[in-house]
Amino acid sequence: MDKRVIGIVVTLVSWAIGVIYLLPFLWMIGTSFKPIGEWGLPSLIPESPTLRNYLEVLITGGIYGVRGHFPPIVRYLFNSIVVSLSVAILTSLLGSLTAYGILRYRAGGTFFANWILSLRMIPPVVILYPLVVLTKVLGLYNSLGGLVFVYPVITLPIVTWFMIGAFKSVPRETEEAAMLDGCTPFQVFIMIALPQASIGLATSAIFAFLFSWSEFLIPLLLAPSESAMPLTAFAGYFSNQYGILWGPLSAAAVIISLPVIVVAIGIQKYLVRGLTLGFIR
CATH class of the missing domain: 1.10.3720.10 (MetI-like)
Known part of the structure; x- marks a missing residue:
């Protein structure tokens, strides 16, 4: 098999493995921008992106009733x-x-x-x-x-x-x-x-x-x-x-x-x- 073809195959396989390993991290990033109504949706990209999670975590803290509350980090x-x-x-x-x-x-x-x-x-x-x-x-x-x-x-x-x-x-x-x-x-x-x-x-x-x-x-x-x-x-x-x-x-x-x-x-x-x-x- 031609060395160029081997190189392309190895590159594609490497990218595929990299994407598989990165998928949980990318999902985490996507979830960090989701409003509470979308947390359980099986989608990587939020439908209504929001910075509320970051504002609560860094500045205001959050209160979610029986599900818990937390101060700024x-x-x-x-x-x-x-x-x-x-x-x-x-x-x-x-x-x-x-x-x-x-x-x-x-x-x-x-x-x-x-x-x-x-x-x-x-x-x-x-x-x-x-x-x-x-x-x-x-x-x-x-x-x-x-x-x-x-x-x-x-x-x-x-x-x-x-x-x-x-x-x-x-x-x-x-x-x-x-x-x-x-x-x-x-x-x-x-x-x-x-x-x-x-x-x-x-x-x-x-x-x-x-x-x-x-x-x-x-x-x-x-x-x-x-x-x-x-x-x-x-x-x-x-x-x-x-x-x-x-x-x-x-x-x-x-x-x-x-x-x-x-x-x-x-x-x-x-x-x-x-x-x-x-x-x-």
């Missing part, structure tokens, strides 16, 4: 932003220091490096109860600080391995030259190694941010009050025993998805390069 959106940015910064810093110590100074040996990675294999749900007890003991339960304390337990192992790969791409000769010029090991790390591993650092920060932004189960148990609840956990309250508020729920889901989509589109080239650092020399 701005407070929960702020909680998500604060927690996600804090976790991204904290995890990147700790992961970089750990990775540099393992790679350059053989801290803990091979066993320690493999043990850190093995921690990522543990399902987060397994350690939820110990984390709840720990945050209560430390006085961090039901607070933003508790989430910032807990999330790195999940993200730090994989971030450490991202940074090990990033530091492998940094020539050791440049670090040795800096030390001959009088730099301390910490100065070498901050001024030489870290800037040259910036792509890996950005990849690590983005991974930690996206995990924190999209996590649902952990904040549902660790931050049940309005003062600490992030947006993903609050979105679950659009559903109750009397029904589901499909319009506001879809609008909130679109808002939750936007940062992820923007980040993914903006850094996809650098993300792929960051994930392969240390493997392609």
Whole structure:
């Protein structure tokens, strides 16, 4: 078969698969613009588009009788932003220091490096109860600080391995030259190694941010009050025993998805390069 024909077939199949995967997301977007009378209609495009769902979700809140009511999500959106940015910064810093110590100074040996990675294999749900007890003991339960304390337990192992790969791409000769010029090991790390591993650092920060932004189960148990609840956990309250508020729920889901989509589109080239650092020399 001609290569051109094969290319066309592969392209068409890829587009078909892409449309199938995107259909639920497109349906969600369409539902977010539907008035209450159209929520149950099997149509992708609303007949009478409205911004009411977004206005209620972002500004006024909504009241739907026995089906439920909800306040504006701005407070929960702020909680998500604060927690996600804090976790991204904290995890990147700790992961970089750990990775540099393992790679350059053989801290803990091979066993320690493999043990850190093995921690990522543990399902987060397994350690939820110990984390709840720990945050209560430390006085961090039901607070933003508790989430910032807990999330790195999940993200730090994989971030450490991202940074090990990033530091492998940094020539050791440049670090040795800096030390001959009088730099301390910490100065070498901050001024030489870290800037040259910036792509890996950005990849690590983005991974930690996206995990924190999209996590649902952990904040549902660790931050049940309005003062600490992030947006993903609050979105679950659009559903109750009397029904589901499909319009506001879809609008909130679109808002939750936007940062992820923007980040993914903006850094996809650098993300792929960051994930392969240390493997392609």
